[in-house]
Amino acid sequence: ADRKINFGWKLPVVLAAFQTVITVTYILWVQSPIFHQAAFAITLCASVAFGHRRQCEMTLSNRTRRMFQRLLFQGFLGMAGGFLVWNLDNIFCHRLRTYRSHVGMPLDAILQLHGWWHVFTAYGSTYLLLWVHLTKLARLGHDHLFTIRHYAGFVPYITLKTPKKID
Secondary structure (H helix, E strand, O other): OOOOOOOOOHHHHHHHHHHHHHHHHHHHHHOOHHHHHHHHHHHHHHHHHHHHHHHHOOOOOHHHHHHHHHHHHHHHHHHHHHHHHHHHHHHOHHHHHHHHHHHOOOHHHHHOHHHHHHHHHHHHHHHHHHHHHHHHHHHOOOHHHEEEEEEOOOEEEEEEOOOOOOO
């Protein structure tokens, strides 16, 4: 049985305060991309760990468990890819700037690795948000009614399963 957890107003207030402290610390004192990355990674890992712990408490079908695994794996790939390119951008910033000036528009956009950080983390966040939604559906006992589909082969969304036709 899934135990009910109700944080009420406390959890949103604590999370908002935590993120505000991180932001103010970054803007006023630290101003280092590494601090920002570490804070983002800690927040992300803590959120996923909490959600995974809750998921492990549930009784799930093999189909739902596989969907969870795929969503978490894709989310992890997106986040890890984002962290990788952002770190490469931090390490090789001056060299990349030189390369961008040589290749010119529009090819220089490919070498804007901080921009790719946003693309990869958006990709990973999308999968992790779907994982959260599917976890809620599973907690309500409705996960068997839904499936994951993709727009254009790579943009995931949750939809009702197509009912089987009875002839």
